[in-house]
Amino acid sequence: MQQRKITLSESEIPDKWYNIVADMPNKPLPPLHPGTREPIGPDALAPLFPEELIKQEVSTERWIDIPDEVRNIYSLWRPTPMYRAHGLEKALDTPARIYYKYEGVSPSGSHKPNTAVAQAYYNKQAGVKRITTETGAGQWGSALSFACQHFNLECEVYMVRLSYEHKPYRKVMMNTWGAKVYPSPSDRTEAGRKVLAKDPNTTGSLGIAISEAVERAATDPDTKYALGSVLNHVLLHQTIIGQESLLQMEKAGELPDVVIAPFGGGSNFAGIAFPFLRLNMTEGKKIRCVASEPASCPKLTRGQFRYDFGDTVGMTPLLPMYTLGHNFVPAPIHAGGLRYHGAGVVVSQLLKDNLIEAVSHDNLEVFQAGITFARAEGIIPAPEATHGIATAINEAERCKREGKSEVILINLCGHGNFDMKAYEDYFAGKIQSHELTSAEIEASLAELDTPTV
Numbered sequence: 001m002q003q004r005k006i007t008l009s010e011s012e013i014p015d016k017w018y019n020i021v022a023d024m025p026n027k028p029l030p031p032l033h034p035g036t037r038e039p040i041g042p043d044a045l046a047p048l049f050p051e052e053l054i055k056q057e058v059s060t061e062r063w064i065d066i067p068d069e070v071r072n073i074y075s076l077w078r079p080t081p082m083y084r085a086h087g088l089e090k091a092l093d094t095p096a097r098i099y100y101k102y103e104g105v106s107p108s109g110s111h112k113p114n115t116a117v118a119q120a121y122y123n124k125q126a127g128v129k130r131i132t133t134e135t136g137a138g139q140w141g142s143a144l145s146f147a148c149q150h151f152n153l154e155c156e157v158y159m160v161r162l163s164y165e166h167k168p169y170r171k172v173m174m175n176t177w178g179a180k181v182y183p184s185p186s187d188r189t190e191a192g193r194k195v196l197a198k199d200p201n202t203t204g205s206l207g208i209a210i211s212e213a214v215e216r217a218a219t220d221p222d223t224k225y226a227l228g229s230v231l232n233h234v235l236l237h238q239t240i241i242g243q244e245s246l247l248q249m250e251k252a253g254e255l256p257d258v259v260i261a262p263f264g265g266g267s268n269f270a271g272i273a274f275p276f277l278r279l280n281m282t283e284g285k286k287i288r289c290v291a292s293e294p295a296s297c298p299k300l301t302r303g304q305f306r307y308d309f310g311d312t313v314g315m316t317p318l319l320p321m322y323t324l325g326h327n328f329v330p331a332p333i334h335a336g337g338l339r340y341h342g343a344g345v346v347v348s349q350l351l352k353d354n355l356i357e358a359v360s361h362d363n364l365e366v367f368q369a370g371i372t373f374a375r376a377e378g379i380i381p382a383p384e385a386t387h388g389i390a391t392a393i394n395e396a397e398r399c400k401r402e403g404k405s406e407v408i409l410i411n412l413c414g415h416g417n418f419d420m421k422a423y424e425d426y427f428a429g430k431i432q433s434h435e436l437t438s439a440e441i442e443a444s445l446a447e448l449d450t451p452t453v
């Protein structure tokens with residue numbers, strides 16, 4: 001029998017997260033205060049996050065111990081399997097050897113619980129009673145609901161009203177894990193009431209939902225806020241994916257030539273890629289790490305590296321990152337968690353220093369790739385994950401043209417079982433190619449008055 005699955009035992013769950021900042025040739029630039037535009041220190045984050053997470057946010061230590069309680073919960077679904085994609089290799093008739101790491105086996109169906117569990121743990125340790133967050137399509141809200149329930153923390157989720165009404169099942173998942181879910185804008189916050197007074201029928205936005213969740217945390221000493229991507233500590237927690245992948249590749253007797261992951265704010269990309277980048281930076285290896293983004297939200301491939309706000313309203317610190325401008329509104333594409341205007345600070349610096357690569361894919365191309373994958377391998381990928389698959393297919397086709405049997409590793413960051421509407425729209429011919437013009441990008445960037453770097 002061909003070997004398909006590369007598994008690890010529970011005792012092989014890594015006991016350390018990898019902090020890439022320790023090995024970066026150029027460290028990330030400091031965040032700036034949104035008002036004064038002066039560099040801010042870690043204490044500025046204290047109203048929103050517990051001390052231990054703030055320490056991780058600014059840490060330069062290479063290895064950070066994973067607490068036993070967190071590893072215990074990880075063991076509900078970790079180590080996650082890695083598969084050799086024999087079916088996909090055959091479908092593409094490629095000499096490349098393709099592997100994928102499958103994060104869809106977590107309770108909420110994606111990589112997000114890797115950080116949700118860690119964040120809930122450190123909040124519990126700090127005596128916090130309640131965590132607030134925002135969610136768009138619901139992946140992050142459901143991961144955090146699951147994590148909070150494990151530590152007896154209350155979880156309050158502000159869900160963009162449009163998704164709340166159109167994607168009821170993610171909300172029901174959150175309720176099943178005990179979370180309270182409010183359509184945003186709500187009348188529970190100043191920010192929400194202001195928007196509702198102006199437009200009672202608004203469908204909401206992620207920017208407004210962030211403002212509501214942050215306001216709740218900033219105004220209640222028992223409540224903190226949690227974010228599911230972008231920040232350094234979130235990327236750090238996701239490195240469990242790459243740490244396991246290193247062990248699994250070793251078991252398969254391989255080292256990848258290319259590591260590929262879809263890119264929203266950067267957490268699942270960082271998760272799988274950073275432990276391999278360590279080998280490049282410390283052992284002279286030359287593993288290519290490629291981030292895949294939607295052509296209709298192309299911050300890495302067509303954005304600008306400069307300071308920008310993390311939210312639409314302009315409340316967060318200014319971060320040095322690749323951005324399309326915080327007022328950029330991506331077309332309503334089915335790329336769920338990839339529709340964010342900016343990229344994490346650490347990943348942005350790595351791209352600026354040419355230590356990683358980025359590519360973009362059209363809307364139709366990624367659905368075709370997702371369907372090819374589902375038919376060859378069985379698993380129906382999340383719409384986000386199809387971007388990484390599209391990149392891998394292009395790389396496998398290049399290998400065929402060049403007669404090379406390179407090793408390709410994909411992060412299959414989630415399944416698409418709750419995203420059948422997106423697939424239905426594709427089959428019904430309702431999904432169109434979307435070409436973003438340079439003028440649209442320039443117009444969005446021209447609105448920024450934030451510092452360039």
Ligand SMILES: *Cc1c(COP(=O)(O)O)cnc(C)c1O
Pocket residue numbers: 110111112139140228229230262263264265266267268269337338382384385413414415
């Ligand atoms: C949230 C999400 C993403 C995008 O976020 P990253 O921080 O870039 O990983 C990608 N895939 C899935 C399945 C998600 O839930």
